[in-house]
Amino acid sequence: MKYAVLGAFGQLGRDLCPVLGEGAIPLDRTKVDLGIPETIPQCLDEINPDVVVNCAAYNYVDKAETEPSDAMMINAWGLKKLSQWCKTKGKYLVHFSTDYVFGMDRLRKSPYRENDLPGPVSNYGISKLAGEFVVGANCPNHLIIRTCGLYGVWGSGGKGGNFVETMLRVAGQGKPLKVVSDQFCTPTYTKDLALVSAFLIKKNAQGLIHLTNQGSCSWYEFARAIFELGQVEASVSPISSVEYNAPALRPGYSVMETWRAEELGFSPLRSWRNALSDYLVERKIKNRNG
Numbered sequence: 001m002k003y004a005v006l007g008a009f010g011q012l013g014r015d016l017c018p019v020l021g022e023g024a025i026p027l028d029r030t031k032v033d034l035g036i037p038e039t040i041p042q043c044l045d046e047i048n049p050d051v052v053v054n055c056a057a058y059n060y061v062d063k064a065e066t067e068p069s070d071a072m073m074i075n076a077w078g079l080k081k082l083s084q085w086c087k088t089k090g091k092y093l094v095h096f097s098t099d100y101v102f103g104m105d106r107l108r109k110s111p112y113r114e115n116d117l118p119g120p121v122s123n124y125g126i127s128k129l130a131g132e133f134v135v136g137a138n139c140p141n142h143l144i145i146r147t148c149g150l151y152g153v154w155g156s157g158g159k160g161g162n163f164v165e166t167m168l169r170v171a172g173q174g175k176p177l178k179v180v181s182d183q184f185c186t187p188t189y190t191k192d193l194a195l196v197s198a199f200l201i202k203k204n205a206q207g208l209i210h211l212t213n214q215g216s217c218s219w220y221e222f223a224r225a226i227f228e229l230g231q232v233e234a235s236v237s238p239i240s241s242v243e244y245n246a247p248a249l250r251p252g253y254s255v256m257e258t259w260r261a262e263e264l265g266f267s268p269l270r271s272w273r274n275a276l277s278d279y280l281v282e283r284k285i286k287n288r289n290g
């Protein structure tokens with residue numbers, strides 16, 4: 001099996017390609033640029049993969065408030081050509097989406113299921129939800145995996161970055177941190193997500209599936225856990241979303257149930273705390289080895 005992986009050099013792509021195995025063909029945006037749809041058939045016709053896995057995305061949640069068309073181009077319109085190509089050639093298309101398709105239900109306090117109505121509150125969330133529709137409408141043989149709060153070891157060095165690394169960097173500079181305490185989700189380790197995603201892909205799973213580590217926390221609680229498990233001294237205090245005043249609105253609660261993956265035979269991923277603990281060890285090993 002040949003797997004063409006778009007966005008292969010992002011956090012998730014870097015963990016997914018190795019578990020897909022020898023058939024994985026990592027593609028960066030010099031090969032397929034979702035902002036330049038002509039590059040899609042140019043590259044994929046030549047590779048002729050069995051499966052196309054799209055890990056590429058416009059992920060700048062705040063910037064999308066001022067540049068919505070860039071977000072829409074990469075997260076939605078660019079997928080039209082991709083999904084049409086897959087349909088025409090009879091290929092299986094796997095796409096990743098986000099918990100940020102939720103948020104409009106401000107009173108929500110129980111995990112979202114795949115059949116719950118989405119309602120995004122940001123341009124990024126709208127663009128990702130539009131992308132889900134574009135994939136679903138154009139390519140019947142598809143899998144959409146919605147996930148949440150990603151961090152992966154690649155983000156711990158080089159050009160990367162993620163919430164865990166930002167917390168550790170700022171704490172290392174001795175600066176006090178204020179972290180939002182009224183947004184609840186499930187931070188997810190890309191290594192865990194990649195492993196189960198690869199299984200789902202190899203099973204030719206269909207439709208929409210939520211996949212995250214287990215449990216939930218606020219970003220403030222997550223920051224506290226990073227410092228506790230990483231044994232790092234830090235001054236961190238809670239702040240409300242209103243006080244923090246980020247350009248984009250975010251869901252107050254976007255925890256997702258993962259029962260569909262379990263129904264397909266997968267045990268729930270480990271808890272977010274256990275995954276974080278493992279990440280904190282692995283990032284050290286990676287940074288020591290360069």
Ligand SMILES: NC(=O)c1ccc[n+]([C@@H]2O[C@H](COP(=O)([O-])OP(=O)(O)OC[C@H]3O[C@@H](n4cnc5c(N)ncnc54)[C@H](OP(=O)(O)O)[C@@H]3O)[C@@H](O)[C@H]2O)c1
Nearest residue numbers: 007009010011012029033034035056057096098147149150
């Ligand atoms: N990060 C999160 O917290 C989070 C949460 C929920 C869902 N997700 C979803 O999970 C998936 C993977 O996220 P991630 O954290 O691995 O993202 P990431 O690290 O930002 O990687 C995204 C990749 O997409 C590539 N890309 C950007 N624009 C492109 C374009 N026009 N054409 C082709 N490639 C392009 C980037 O390449 P360059 O390096 O060249 O820009 C990068 O390699 C995405 O669908 C994302 O929406 C992420």
